[in-house]
Amino acid sequence: MAIERVDSFPRPHKFTVEEYFAFEERSEFKHEYIDGVIYDWGDPDPNDPVHPDYVPGYPMPHLFTVEEYLAFENESEFKHEFIDGVIYDMTGGTSNHSEIAVNMIVAIGMQIRDTNCSLRTGDMRLKIRQGVYVYPDFCAVCGKGQYEDGRRVLLNPILAVEVLSPTTANYDRSTKLRYYQSLPSLRGCLIVDQYGVQVDAYTRANGSWLHQAYSSIDDVIPLDMIGCHLPLSEVYRGIVFSED
Numbered sequence: 001m002a003i004e005r006v007d008s009f010p011r012p013h014k015f016t017v018e019e020y021f022a023f024e025e026r027s028e029f030k031h032e033y034i035d036g037v038i039y040d041w042g043d044p045d046p047n048d049p050v051h052p053d054y055v056p057g058y059p060m061p062h063l064f065t066v067e068e069y070l071a072f073e074n075e076s077e078f079k080h081e082f083i084d085g086v087i088y089d090m091t092g093g094t095s096n097h098s099e100i101a102v103n104m105i106v107a108i109g110m111q112i113r114d115t116n117c118s119l120r121t122g123d124m125r126l127k128i129r130q131g132v133y134v135y136p137d138f139c140a141v142c143g144k145g146q147y148e149d150g151r152r153v154l155l156n157p158i159l160a161v162e163v164l165s166p167t168t169a170n171y172d173r174s175t176k177l178r179y180y181q182s183l184p185s186l187r188g189c190l191i192v193d194q195y196g197v198q199v200d201a202y203t204r205a206n207g208s209w210l211h212q213a214y215s216s217i218d219d220v221i222p223l224d225m226i227g228c229h230l231p232l233s234e235v236y237r238g239i240v241f242s243e244d
């Protein structure tokens with residue numbers, strides 16, 4: 001069974017020699033290492049899942065277990081997402097990307113600071129299901145947070161926010177959005193453009209998801225799931241859009 005690569009997602013992580021040695025020391029099995037890729041030793045089992053980069057006749061790139069991913073991620077200085085055995089690099093953010101995320105955290109945070117809701121920054125990893133772990137740009141929780149892996153993995157966000165990056169925009173709007181919408185706790189998801197005034201708001205209502213697009217700087221997005229609202233004038237406060 002081949003594992004399909006998701007739309008426009010970055011290539012799998014290229015491991016350094018140091019990362020390979022650290023992984024190999026933890027593993028009970030042997031693996032080979034060639035130009036940033038860790039390969040399983042021996043012939044692949046025809047009944048096992050197939051890595052999306054597998055070439056018949058060559059070694060099988062290693063599909064990581066959740067435990068191997070979490071051990072790697074907790075030691076890494078960078079963030080990586082994990083989808084069905086493959087570790088993916090997170091792309092670097094632009095100035096607009098960072099400023100928009102901060103603007104939104106400030107605008108929302110001021111409104112919910114005396115409620116039972118709170119925000120988590122982009123360092124908080126979410127578990128979608130067994131085998132899928134992702135990072136939003138930030139998220140909100142109401143009530144008590146539920147965690148795994150020593151409070152490093154959040155299970156019950158109520159709102160997730162993605163500020164689009166050019167290399168992952170298609171993935172964020174499709175596969176990753178579907179991942180978010182599959183979370184039982186989630187009631188809203190915002191997809192925010194960094195190159196123009198555009199926010200796509202998805203809200204869960206009566207068992208289905210509703211979509212509303214906001215493209216005027218005068219628009220205000222209701223965030224009823226956390227009891228506040230979000231003016232686009234605050235989202236894009238101080239943002240200068242490039243003409244390139």
